[in-house]
Amino acid sequence: MRRVTPEPRPPSADRPIVGPSHPYGLRGRAFRLLVLATVASFCGYVLLLPVVPMWAARGGAGALGAGATTSVFMLTTVATQVAMPWLLDRGGYRRTFPAGALLLGLPTPLYAVTADLGPLIAVSAVRGVGFGMVSVVGAALAVRMVRPDQVGRASGAYGLAVGLPNLVYLASGVWLALQVGFTAVFWIAAVTPLAGAVVAVVLWRVGGDGMPQEEAPSAGADAEPAPEDRRRILAALVAPLTVMLVLAAASSGVVTFLAIPLEETPRVATAALLGYSVAQLAVRGAAGALADRRGRPVALLPSVVGAVAGLALTAWALWPLDTAGSTGSTGAAGAVAVVVGASLFGAGFGGAQNDTLVAMFRRAxxxxxxxxxxxxNIGYDAGTGAGAVVLGLTVQSLGYGPAFAAAAAASAVVLSLPVVRRGARPAPGRPGT
Structure with a gap:
């Protein structure tokens, strides 16, 4: 299909704000650069999600200590994300992405210095600040660069950019750490966000950062809302935020703890994490296209049902393992169940990611x-951090099977929310996308 570049028009609420010399939309140069910067930066984040807890466990930390490395990372991520609307309201789009990518990558080689829990937590805290900056500005830019009728596909495409590192690194990172060495993994996780920072600077220089130089950050129809409007917006976001919070907490069980009891069967752990990543990536993109075609998110209910079923199946497969937290084998049937369960949860989580994000954009x-x-992003990362702590305590007290069963039960609760059962519509009195 021939691409038609639209004539420049003044900024308004019904069209995206992009660099004046570059076409906007999903095929524009700006959007492609954003996708590239996102993939590179998220590689450094995803690669270490299961690896740092394993490194901490090798240093003598128990399940709670291993989970704490993820929790502290997410704690500083969320603390940074809380301040991001204020920063973006004041023109922070241009510098936030490269600065965040640098903070995410530069401290990473320090992990290799020691496996003691204290230094690992300190490095994780610094990296969390960088990830908080990158995650918020990337998602916001993705939808600012497209027309309102492309928001679902933009969210899906951004989700693919976020999910591609999961596909490549979430499973292979464990294998690389066990076969090649943890130090090599730490250096890979340092270099990729630095490359993302370079691409983000190029994105800024070509004018595709969503904020033309001639437009003041607080001027025009696209200025961030006043504090009282923001409070109303936040109230409208509570329901989809709750869904994201609960499912993200459950996802921390997969990314933080699934590989630990399966360390003696690394092929099973790799296959399960790969299935989780592939399913999450595919369904998130499909849900975005479906949301645009239907005019609103419609995949949230089947997504949550799939996530609950996947967690329950994983819990059944892991139940026989030692409650003390030592590694073991689940047997042939259990191995298949782990892979299928993780994949099913990944599919449900991917669909829920896209539809909750689009629902929030519509309501805001x-x-x-x-x-x-x-x-x-706060819901995603706060859920991941809190889930790592709660599931770590549950694993340490009851075992892996009960921990995943508890996550399945908690995820089933959100099925009662109207936003899940009836789909997402703009909040009354708020303009939809």
Missing amino acids: GRRGYGTASAAW
Whole structure:
């Protein structure tokens, strides 16, 4: 299909704000650069999700200590994300992405210095600040660069950029750490975000950062909302935020703890994490296209049902393992169940990621994109951090099977929310996308 570049028009609420010399939309140069910067930066994040807890466990930390490395990372991530709407409201789009990518990558080689829990937590805290900056600005820019009728596909495409590192690194990172060495993994996780920072600077220089130089950050129809409007927006975001929070907490069980009891069967752990990543990537992109075609997110209910079923199957497979937290084998049937369960949860989680994000953008309206992006990322990362602690305590006390069963039960609770049962519509009195 021939691409048609639209004539330049003044900024308004019904069209995206992009660099004046570059076409906007999913095929524009700006969007492609954003995708590339996102893939590179998230590689450094995803690669270490299961690896740092394993490194901490090798240093003598128990399940709670291993989970604490993820929790502290997510704690500083969320603390940073809370401040992001304020920063973006004041023109922070241009510098936030490269600065965050640098903070995510530069401290990473320090992991190799020691496996003691204290230094690992300190490095994780610094990296969490960088990830908080990158995650919020990336999601907000993705939808600022497209027309309102492309928001679902933009969210899906951004989700693919976020999910591709999961596909490549979430499973292979464990294998690389066990076969090649943890130090090599730490250096890979350092270099990729630095490459993302370089691409983000190029994105800024070509004018595709979503904020033309001639437009003041607080001027025009796309200015962030006033504090009282933001409070109303946040109230409208509570329901989809709750879904994201609960499912993200459950996902921490997969990314933080699944590889530990399966360390003696690394092929099973790799296959399970690969299945989780592939399913998450594919379904998130499909849900975005479906949301645009139907005019609103429609895949949230089957996504949550699939996530609950996957967690329950994983719990059944892991139940026989030692409650003290030592590694073991689940047997042939258990190995298949782990892979299928992780894949099914990944599919449900991927669909829920896209539909909760699109629901938040719809409820917030264009002027609230920064707030909606921050809220969604806070839900994702706060859920991941809290889940790592709670599931770590449950694993340490009861075992892996009960921990995953508890995550399945908690995820089933959100099925009662209207946003899950009836789909997502713009909040009353708020402009939809």
